[in-house]
Amino acid sequence: MATRQGVGEDAGHARYTYRLRVSSTAGNALLAEWARCRWIWNECCARSKKAYADQEACGPARLDKMLTEARAANTWLRDGSSVPQQQTIRDFAKSRSKALKDIEDRLPQRQRAGMPKHKKKRSTAPSMNYTQRGFRLKGGRLCIAGGIDLTVVWSRELPGPPSSVRVYRDSLGHWYASFVVKTTVESLPATGRAIGIDWGVRESATTTSDAHDLVHAQHGGNAAQRLARYQRMMARRRPKRGRPTSKGYREAKRQAAKVHKKVARQRQDTSRKWAKRVVTDHDVLAVEDFRPKFLAKTTMARKAADAAIGATKAALIEMGRKHGRDIRLVHPAHTTMDCAQCGARTKHALPLSERTYTCVTCGAVSPRDKNSARVMLIRAGLNPAGADRVRAAGRPVRSRREPGIPFR
Numbered sequence: 001m002a003t004r005q006g007v008g009e010d011a012g013h014a015r016y017t018y019r020l021r022v023s024s025t026a027g028n029a030l031l032a033e034w035a036r037c038r039w040i041w042n043e044c045c046a047r048s049k050k051a052y053a054d055q056e057a058c059g060p061a062r063l064d065k066m067l068t069e070a071r072a073a074n075t076w077l078r079d080g081s082s083v084p085q086q087q088t089i090r091d092f093a094k095s096r097s098k099a100l101k102d103i104e105d106r107l108p109q110r111q112r113a114g115m116p117k118h119k120k121k122r123s124t125a126p127s128m129n130y131t132q133r134g135f136r137l138k139g140g141r142l143c144i145a146g147g148i149d150l151t152v153v154w155s156r157e158l159p160g161p162p163s164s165v166r167v168y169r170d171s172l173g174h175w176y177a178s179f180v181v182k183t184t185v186e187s188l189p190a191t192g193r194a195i196g197i198d199w200g201v202r203e204s205a206t207t208t209s210d211a212h213d214l215v216h217a218q219h220g221g222n223a224a225q226r227l228a229r230y231q232r233m234m235a236r237r238r239p240k241r242g243r244p245t246s247k248g249y250r251e252a253k254r255q256a257a258k259v260h261k262k263v264a265r266q267r268q269d270t271s272r273k274w275a276k277r278v279v280t281d282h283d284v285l286a287v288e289d290f291r292p293k294f295l296a297k298t299t300m301a302r303k304a305a306d307a308a309i310g311a312t313k314a315a316l317i318e319m320g321r322k323h324g325r326d327i328r329l330v331h332p333a334h335t336t337m338d339c340a341q342c343g344a345r346t347k348h349a350l351p352l353s354e355r356t357y358t359c360v361t362c363g364a365v366s367p368r369d370k371n372s373a374r375v376m377l378i379r380a381g382l383n384p385a386g387a388d389r390v391r392a393a394g395r396p397v398r399s400r401r402e403p404g405i406p407f408r
């Protein structure tokens with residue numbers, strides 16, 4: 001249940017994304033490469049479907065052979081670089097084996113990764129992956145296989161040599177390069193403090209430290225009205241079946257995409273700033289391993305809260321790893337039912353409207369989310385009363401409870 005990230009190791013890999021300035025020649029070349037990759041992906045889909053029906057294997061080796069044959073038979077495929085095409089095969093094989101594993105593991109339908117799907121020309125944004133031998137950084141420019149030269153907007157420094165790059169276009173038609181870079185831990189001074197973090201709808205994050213609670217920023221809520229307006233506009237201007245889309249429809253769609261994008265950026269900004277503060281002030285973080293599906297029901301507000309929590313959790317984990325903090329992900333089951341004082345569990349889950357936790361066993365009364373945040377600490381093997389002094393005389397704290405056994 002609890003996973004750890006030690007100090008002094010490498011922090012793993014991180015993505016660094018930059019805007020690209022793409023000339024019309026380069027843009028056309030990218031789209032041509034993408035068309036070839038998309039064809040290969042769809043060919044993989046067809047082969048895999050047939051293989052699945054015939055109960056035959058359809059692993060990377062077989063798909064590789066398919067690519068070799070297809071390139072031999074079609075000149076237009078050979079016109080493109082083999083690097084992104086091979087990577088397409090690998091990406092396909094990876095998502096296929098993930099889907100097969102989920103079926104094998106008998107995961108419930110809605111938790112399963114679906115089989116890779118056919119990519120439609122109109123509704124799939126171009127995205128290509130290049131391994132090390134498929135790209136070069138030369139004089140600040142990104143040169144990718146197939147002789148495509150791209151100007152990178154270096155908004156921040158790349159911390160090391162990248163091992164791969166994804167070149168993609170977003171819903172607004174902007175191109176980006178996302179580099180994968182090996183990162184090392186940037187140590188921060190030890191603070192001797194631990195924090196428990198519980199995610200929620202009203203407060204995005206409730207923590208065991210009052211100074212670190214994060215109020216839900218309502219980014220999505222504020223944008224919802226504007227979004228609804230553009231969506232109505234799109235509905236009005238939607239073309240009849242089989243007819244081309246109108247300029248007005250495309251414009252409304254673009255505006256809706258812009259609103260989405262802005263919300264995502266605002267969320268990320270808020271999340272990163274908060275995460276930096278939490279990580280700077282604490283050595284150990286006990287974080288609820290939130291699964292979005294728990295809250296996502298129908299309302300727009302809930303969905304927005306879900307997305308905000310997802311972004312915040314991701315930012316916190318990334319920031320914690322970057323600075324070598326001890327992050328313990330805690331299984332979310334029953335956290336609202338346990339008492340942080342005595343460990344008793346109530347018989348029924350508290351309804352979301354009930355904001356106060358009252359323990360029938362020891363009589364402790366505390367705000368519901370604060371109780372949950374303290375339960376996080378306890379489940380991660382930390383002492384909520386001594387949360388300020390987790391490292392007595394520099395001795396690393398040891399988990400007193402076995403991770404995986406719910407606190408009782």
Ligand SMILES: [Zn+2]
Nearest residue numbers: 339342359362
């Ligand atoms: Zn109690």
